[in-house]
Amino acid sequence: MSRADVVAAMADYYVQRAAYYERVYHKPERQTDLRAMEAWLPDVFEGRRVLEIACGTGWWTPHGAARAASWLATDLNPETMAVAQRKPLPACVSFEAVDAYTMAELGTLTFDAAFTGCWWSHVPLARLPGWLDLLHARLEPGAVVVMLDNSYVQTSSTPISRRDAEGNTYQDRTLDDGSVHEVLKNFPTPDEACAMLGPRAREPRWIAHEHYWILQYRLA
Numbered sequence: 230m231s232r233a234d235v236v237a238a239m240a241d242y243y244v245q246r247a248a249y250y251e252r253v254y255h256k257p258e259r260q261t262d263l264r265a266m267e268a269w270l271p272d273v274f275e276g277r278r279v280l281e282i283a284c285g286t287g288w289w290t291p292h293g294a295a296r297a298a299s300w301l302a303t304d305l306n307p308e309t310m311a312v313a314q315r316k317p318l319p320a321c322v323s324f325e326a327v328d329a330y331t332m333a334e335l336g337t338l339t340f341d342a343a344f345t346g347c348w349w350s351h352v353p354l355a356r357l358p359g360w361l362d363l364l365h366a367r368l369e370p371g372a373v374v375v376m377l378d379n380s381y382v383q384t385s386s387t388p389i390s391r392r393d394a395e396g397n398t399y400q401d402r403t404l405d406d407g408s409v410h411e412v413l414k415n416f417p418t419p420d421e422a423c424a425m426l427g428p429r430a431r432e433p434r435w436i437a438h439e440h441y442w443i444l445q446y447r448l449a
């Protein structure tokens with residue numbers, strides 16, 4: 230598969246999984262991490278105008294947006310956002326269908342914070358620097374950025390099925406209809422992730438939970 234096909238296959242997989250995607254947030258062994266991260270998010274974005282990339286079903290949205298000035302939740306797929314839109318959410322939250330790889334739908338909008346959950350891991354390594362540049366171009370000086378994602382935990386994660394020539398790893402995931410989908414899913418080390426951030430990133434901070442990691446930084 231080409232890099233573009235890998236990206237398209239991942240987007241399609243999440244459309245098919247949208248109705249029951251949040252089961253992954255009910256795994257008993259992840260509850261302690263989830264409560265800690267949910268409690269941590271509101272302070273980080275207090276008073277900020279936040280762009281959320283790939284919001285999906287909006288698991289993180291109510292927590293991040295709790296005290297934000299505004300929160301634009303975006304995703305490529307209306308099917309995943311529809312689940313988020315049915316939830317009770319802070320009044321500052323709005324939604325828009327946006328392709329994270331172009332952000333063209335955002336016109337000239339800029340923000341003073343950005344958040345994305347479980348997105349970094351799905352971006353092919355060769356596309357990460359370009360994607361980060363695109364995101365940073367939307368952000369004002371001093372903006373706060375938070376990425377969070379899954380850590381690989383042998384007893385809880387779907388096994389890695391293969392590694393490609395560029396170093397991306399993949400998982401074979403089975404949906405409820407029995408179909409199996411190969412999904413690109415990377416598990417960066419703190420050094421690998423921080424090395425991607427580019428020259429505007431300041432004070433990167435890696436917070437390791439058992440099942441998740443958080444990368445927080447500011448832009449110059």
Ligand SMILES: C[S@@+](CC[C@H](N)C(=O)[O-])C[C@H]1O[C@@H](n2cnc3c(N)ncnc32)[C@H](O)[C@@H]1O
Nearest residue numbers: 240243283284285304305306309328329346347
């Ligand atoms: C792993 S889910 C993350 C959802 C949510 N942020 C979370 O942490 O639970 C990945 C999301 O990326 C979305 N997605 C896939 N391709 C995209 C693209 N090109 N632009 C924006 N969102 C995309 C999918 O629709 C899906 O909702």
